[in-house]
Amino acid sequence: MSSRDLDWHSPMPPGFRWPDGVRAAACFTFDLDAESPILFEHPEAAGWLDVMSHQAYGPRTGVPRLLRLLERRALRATFFVPGYTAERWPDVVRAIRDAGHEIGHHGYLHEGAHGASDEATEEARLLRGLEALDVVAGVRPIGYRGPMWELSYQLPALLARNGFRYDSGLMDADHPYRLAAGPGPNPPTLVELPVHWSLDDWEPYNYLPGITGSGVIASPADVVARWTLELEALVAEGGLFVLTNHPFISGRPSRAAALEGLIERAQAVDGLWIATAAEIAAHVETLDLEPVIHEPPALPATS
Ligand SMILES: [Zn+2]
Secondary structure, three states: OOOOOOOOOOOOOOOOOOOOOOEEEEEEEEEEEHHHHHHOOOOOHHHHHHHHHHHHHHHHHHHHHHHHHHHHOOOEEEEEEOHHHHHOOOOHHHHHHHHHEEEEEOOOOOOHHHHHHHHHHHHHHHHHHHHHHHHOOOOOOOOOOOHOOOOOOOHHHHHHHHOOOEEEEOOOOOEEEEOOOOOOOOOEEEEEEEOOOHHOHHHHHEEOOOEOOOOOOOHHHHHHHHHHHHHHHHHHHOOOOEEEHHHHHHOOOHHHHHHHHHHHHOOOOOOEOOOOOOHHHHHHOOOOOEOOOOOOOOOOOOO
């Protein structure tokens, strides 16, 4: 928290601006989870063909459909890929790369950070994910998205130390910002591209009995209507719309078709810059923004 006076009059944060002619930005992202989140949470599911096939839909069927969609819309997207997924589906990851999309880091086996990892464990996972993407696709990502968007307070410093330039997973802003990556004066910084659960396809669509979801599966028309409201409101505020889809979820036909309608609509908005996460981060790096420092809140004293 800052001790300066709160300036609440403008929706734009102090010092923030988009490139000339741009009034807001949108970034379409895909998390290529495939089997990895299920195997991390439920290793026994490796022996369940039904569940594995549900997850394999992403690389096997969803990604090709989404690549065709993105090609039709002449849109470059950002795919966050766990290292394990890259090793298991190397041709798919190379096809994403060859189609011109950005590839970001998404853990090795989609390890959530709430499992109280120490720094050494977190860094080992980071390096293992980097190595897999390098070996499989010769890619060195500059962006990170925590699996399940889970992030420890120590992770930004690990990202900065390992050459990352942005993170996309925090939820405290509508605009990108400069994220202090470490304690003390003049820490290294990253760019943060904030997200939110309401702009993620997992909650409305995903259902695996006994594993995730309630079994109530939303209509793509309703989901895209909700996303469109947020897009329009964020454009009015001059913010950044980051949509997160998963190929095993939104690669299904009617969901992909509804998503294409949303992309078409976004492409028709005057002054909306649609770019990869790396392109947006590179713009934010040119701005003179005061870093946002995150510190864990102190718990109140017990009486
Ligand atoms: Zn994920």
